[in-house]
Amino acid sequence: MVLYSMKKYALNIAPSAHSTRFDEELNREQLEAVTCAGGPMLVLAGAGTGKTRTLTYRVAWLVENGVNPSDILLLTFTNKASKEMMRRAASLIGADVATLWGGTFHHIGNLILKRHAGVIGYRDGFSILDRTDTKDLFDTCRTSVAAAHKDAQLLPKASVVADLHSYARNTSTAQSKVIADRFPVLEENAKLILDVIALYERKKRELNLVDFDDILQNLVVLLKDHEDVREYYSRRFRHVLVDEYQDTNTLQAEVVALLSSYHRNIMAVGDDAQSIFSFRGANFENILNFQKSYPDARIFKLTTNYRSTPQILNAANSAIAANRRQFPKDLVSVREAGELPALVPLDDTRHQALFVASKIKDAIDEGASLSGIAVLYRSHYQSMEVQMELTRLGIPYDVRSGMKFFEQAHIKDILAYLRIISNPSDEISWKRLLKMLPGVGNATAEKIWRYLLALPNETPLDRVSTAGKIAPKKSAERFAAFIKCIEELMKINLPSDSIDTALRGSYEKHLFLTFPDAENRLRDLTQLSEYAVRYNSTDVFLSEMAIQGAEQPMAAVNEDSDEHVVLSSVHQAKGLEWKTVFIIGLNDGQFPSIKFGKFGKSGNNWDEEEERRLFYVALTRAKDELYLCYAYTSYAGLIRPSRFIDDIARGLLEEIEIV
DNA sequence: TCTTATGCCCTTTTT
């Protein structure tokens, strides 16, 4: 079997000459885990106890004991956490990040699958659907199923069906069971939902598309059904290290088991109190399953908290104590006493933003480092007002949530040009491009798409030159330019050149006609083109863009030098820490977030204990200073402070008054 | 009458 040599993963590096004094740099409990000879091991660790530290030192220890860095696989769930973990591990062994195999499950899955596309029945150049693409395709399928049934009003929205399907796959549960659990009222519509899902699956195959769940599921199939492949990878990865194990779902646990099946050297690290991804099938009781799957697993516990002051830790312990389903843990802080966490009531959400921004401004004036400050929230939209105030005060910030860079319309638009060239059967991208033409909406785009597919021996790319006759008259000029642009693009395979060509030949015009902030978006696209220079294959470029959708490439380039405040959802903040943390929107309904869906009743889709764990994660991100903010009113009227604030014992917070 | 364009609501969390 041949391994592609991808420039990001230069292999076979000699073990580093660095020497680490493990016994001096780790405490006793960490040291035990780090220097364990091998075999399955489970590290149960609370917040701030050095979980990632243990993993990265494990890498260093293995390397010092003769293991080749490229034979170690590091897995975790979110992009940010994986990047941080890889960076730390690499710096410990004194090597470039590129010498290590690691990243998110999806990232590694994609790398492996790309090499075996044919084996699992995909044509080369398959496109990866990101979240919005998936929803778009589900929407198309939903529309056609609904059209075929007169009484289809009760069919849930495309995004709901998408989530449901995803959940079923990630937990290996039957679709019908998930439907019955979530929509007991809709029994008669279960069949329709199943039809939508079946159509979606069929279309994906026809169009040579792969969604996020396919990456994991296909990986499991590949490793299970193809013994040679499984043997190759499981022999190759002598040690598999998994961070945030409490967040892995059935599929991911299976991936871990398969990839480590030969050597059985697994180190799984997790904390049940920080399990916050149950909506995608994670269950902290998986930690118990780990012990079941590996009865010989050694268990280590880390209980010394190095991150937070005792005051912050006390508040966090008090908050999580209200949860009944948890493994008891006694975390001990070794830090010196600090200030009590502040409880800040504010008139409304605008004052909340004002408070946070001015507090940050004060801190800067006193010489604080911007990179030590974070603002955390439950939902993306809550960051908008803070962003506005920070902009007004000229404070640089990095939003790590909300609209992701690659999910913005102009980025997706320009990538659509590249996608139809690399995968001409990508219906979603074709329609996206067609709908940019004036007078072309869903109906006309569908008509043109049918025309493009009409002859089996010609691809859409061949047919597009004659498709002008179907398009509305007023789009004739733009359509001609579009076709000319496509013809140009077919001659190029360098992503950077393709972006420039698409921009100049066709998209720039649309950009200025459509968006009031076209200038900014054009700048984004120019930067995207510069970023793309490092890729010499459009296929590789496109798949990396889809998988690492959360990363802003230009921010990543000079990330270390940039001083900025971080704005992040609590979910994405997991595993990270800051000197000062503001948690905003601590109101009932926002945090905890309560879903008042059309179909779900509160209590049905909503797990208060999980929300409380999320709150616990938020609290334990802070090292020195913590502000808990809530508002008395919002656009919706009077709102209540979060019930989670009441959970914290009196005396552990200091209420401050803002005039 | 079928389509497209537009204005006004609201916004769970990730790959």
Next chain:
DNA sequence: GGGCATAAGA
């Protein structure tokens, strides 16, 4: 940005 209702257009 997305969904939905409604106005404008063809």
